[in-house]
Amino acid sequence: xxxxxxxxxxxxxxxxxxxxxxxxxxxxxxxxxxxxxxxxxxxxxxxxxxxxxxxxxxxxxxxxxxxxxxxxxxxxxxxxxxxxxxxxxxxxxxxxxxxxxxxxxxxxxxxxxxxxxxxxxxxxxxxxxxxxxxxxxxxxxxxxxxxxxxxxxxxxxxxxxxxxxxxxxxxxxxxxxxxxxxxxxxxxxxxxxxxxxxxxxxxxxxxxxxxxxxxxxxxxxxxxxxxxxxxxxxxxxxxxxxxxxxxxxxxxxxxxxxxxxxxxxxxxxxxxxxxxxxxxxxxxxxxxxxxxxxxxxxxxxxxxxxxxxxxxxxxxxxxxxxxxxxxxxxxxxxxxxxxxxxxxxxxxxxxxxxxxxxxxxxxxxxxxxxxxxxxxxxxxxxxxxxxxxxxxxxxxxxxxxxxxxxxxxxxxxxxxxxxxxxx
Amino acid sequence: xxxxxxxxxxxxxxxxxxxxxxxxxxxxxxxxxxxxxxxxxxxxxxxxxxxxxxxxxxxxxxxxxxxxxxxxxxxxxxxxxxxxxxxxxxxxxxxxxxxxxxxxxxxxxxxxxxxxxxxxxxxxxxxxxxxxxxxxxxxxxxxxxxxxxxxxxxxxxxxxxxxxxxxxxxxxxxxxxxxxxx
Numbered sequence: 001x002x003x004x005x006x007x008x009x010x011x012x013x014x015x016x017x018x019x020x021x022x023x024x025x026x027x028x029x030x031x032x033x034x035x036x037x038x039x040x041x042x043x044x045x046x047x048x049x050x051x052x053x054x055x056x057x058x059x060x061x062x063x064x065x066x067x068x069x070x071x072x073x074x075x076x077x078x079x080x081x082x083x084x085x086x087x088x089x090x091x092x093x094x095x096x097x098x099x100x101x102x103x104x105x106x107x108x109x110x111x112x113x114x115x116x117x118x119x120x121x122x123x124x125x126x127x128x129x130x131x132x133x134x135x136x137x138x139x140x141x142x143x144x145x146x147x148x149x150x151x152x153x154x155x156x157x158x159x160x161x162x163x164x165x166x167x168x169x170x171x172x173x174x175x176x177x178x179x180x181x182x183x184x185x186x187x188x189x190x191x192x193x194x195x196x197x198x199x200x201x202x203x204x205x206x207x208x209x210x211x212x213x214x215x216x217x218x219x220x221x222x223x224x225x226x227x228x229x230x231x232x233x234x235x236x237x238x239x240x241x242x243x244x245x246x247x248x249x250x251x252x253x254x255x256x257x258x259x260x261x262x263x264x265x266x267x268x269x270x271x272x273x274x275x276x277x278x279x280x281x282x283x284x285x286x287x288x289x290x291x292x293x294x295x296x297x298x299x300x301x302x303x304x305x306x307x308x309x310x311x312x313x314x315x316x317x318x319x320x321x322x323x324x325x326x327x328x329x330x331x332x333x334x335x336x337x338x339x340x341x342x343x344x345x346x347x348x349x350x351x352x353x354x355x356x357x358x359x360x361x362x363x364x365x366x367x368x369x370x371x372x373x374x375x376x377x378x379x380x381x382x383x384x385x386x387x388x389x390x391x392x393x394x395x396x397x398x399x400x401x402x403x404x405x406x407x408x409x410x411x412x413x414x415x416x417x418x419x420x421x422x423x
Numbered sequence: 424x425x426x427x428x429x430x431x432x433x434x435x436x437x438x439x440x441x442x443x444x445x446x447x448x449x450x451x452x453x454x455x456x457x458x459x460x461x462x463x464x465x466x467x468x469x470x471x472x473x474x475x476x477x478x479x480x481x482x483x484x485x486x487x488x489x490x491x492x493x494x495x496x497x498x499x500x501x502x503x504x505x506x507x508x509x510x511x512x513x514x515x516x517x518x519x520x521x522x523x524x525x526x527x528x529x530x531x532x533x534x535x536x537x538x539x540x541x542x543x544x545x546x547x548x549x550x551x552x553x554x555x556x557x558x559x560x561x562x563x564x565x566x567x568x569x570x571x572x573x574x575x576x577x578x579x580x581x582x583x584x585x586x587x588x589x590x591x592x593x594x595x596x597x598x599x600x601x602x603x604x605x
Contacts, residue, residue: 133451142450205465219596273465289589296595297596
């Protein structure tokens with residue numbers, strides 16, 4: 001396999017055999033920049049063993065593995081000063097597997113990251129209930145818990161490509177606002193039973209303890225009643241502050257901003273509150289000037305992460321890999337086209353394939369060295385198929401800003417350079 | 424009793440605990456009406472939650488100048504953050520301008536949002552009357568109330584925003600239909 005090294009690590013020594021290169025290649029995928037130029041041509045070149053660094057209280061990444069999120073602002077405003085950033089994107093081009101590392105889970109915050117002492121944090125549950133209650137973090141931890149792997153996706157994921165495709169974008173720029181973690185917490189239903197919700201209440205306001213007090217109205221459908229939970233754990237540890245420490249709502253399959261972070265209030269009512277977030281912000285402007293509201297579910301989606309934007313590949317054997325997800329349920333299949341969406345082949349899925357979680361897909365591909373385009377499309381177990389760009393734009397227009405799930409096409413030129421294109 | 428039956432009863436017992444935990448455990452503590460009042464800040468489109476008080480657009484101009492203009496511009500335009508005025512008639516164009524006047528469907532949301540989230544560095548620092556006044560000023564900048572207009576808990580929910588009919592609910596979660604069968 002001679003492909004997929006990030007362009008900044010090229011050129012590689014021409015004398016390297018394909019087989020001998022496998023070790024440093026995987027380092028290349030993981031973002032190393034130093035290993036390849038001084039690679040080990042024969043086993044004699046591999047440095048001698050010896051005592052390593054002292055053991056430590058927690059593990060850092062290798063100095064050869066450079067992986068970072070990038071803080072960005074609105075479409076077209078990239079690599080901004082962190083003070084101007086409104087989100088921070090996951091580097092999917094440097095990741096493998098199905099789970100996003102905790103510190104690389106994308107971040108979207110509306111008023112910065114509050115520094116909350118869990119001893120002083122409280123969750124108020126009230127409104128149309130018989131017994132309004134106040135819970136501490138310790139209260140939640142004493143309750144029966146569930147643990148579930150789910151993706152969370154900002155509705156702005158993909159928003160760089162609504163109107164045009166800047167050719168210099170990486171998959172981190174185009175699709176870095178979705179991640180998959182394992183979350184642990186208390187089923188919403190358990191809390192609802194504790195406060196004895198009025199049967200006439202079918203909407204819930206969830207509010208965060210951040211400066212913006214982000215709040216969303218949530219319809220208490222059977223699906224949400226069965227699946228929503230208040231999480232205090234993330235990949236086996238307490239939530240990170242950027243992701244809602246000490247507690248957040250997790251809404252599997254739904255808009256990222258419904259997964260209210262720093263959760264401090266749940267109020268039960270019988271109609272939506274029409275908060276700023278569900279009227280002026282997270283609504284989708286269609287071509288006729290009307291806006292789609294309460295488009296709460298995240299769509300069937302996929303993207304090829306390797307090779308992807310700004311990488312360079314070599315003719316011959318390549319492995320295509322990427323991520324697929326759907327807010328409707330489980331991914332049933334992912335198809336890949338290497339000829340610009342003319343013909344499609346089914347990719348392999350990396351087990352386990354979980355409902356409302358990202359799954360890694362992969363496929364072998366022999367590139368003949370001719371310019372082409374590669375693209376993936378996913379289908380979920382409810383029969384939803386990720387739309388092609390043309391039919392997607394025909395339905396949504398180009399002003400919607402949120403809920404972009406059109407197929408992502410990468411073009412490859414005769415030199416093997418991979419670039420972002422619309423289709 | 425067979426072990427199978429014992430297992431079954433144990434299962435029922437556990438299921439019962441999960442279904443009606445308040446009977447078995449005592450999680451959390453009762454919330455008092457006084458402390459609920461401290462946090463119960465949300466305002467609905469029917470005006471529910473709006474406090475007593477009022478403010479005029481004239482008063483609001485000064486409050487806005489002191490607290491808001493640095494980010495939003497002196498007249499709600501040309502600032503570094505969200506534009507608040509103008510843009511009406513642009514929503515179907517290739518360059519839509521979404522402002523309070525062109526896009527927001529409910530005037531009540533404006534009070535709620537200013538009260539909970541603004542000014543950005545010190546949310547909640549404006550008094551109730553100041554919040555009403557800034558609300559009135561932003562509405563007046565958009566021609567929704569006159570330049571000498573005033574808003575309070577009675578008048579704010581009755582204001583019909585220009586884009587009130589500009590939203591189409593996704594059928595799956597349409598509030599008008601969602602829970603009708605139940």
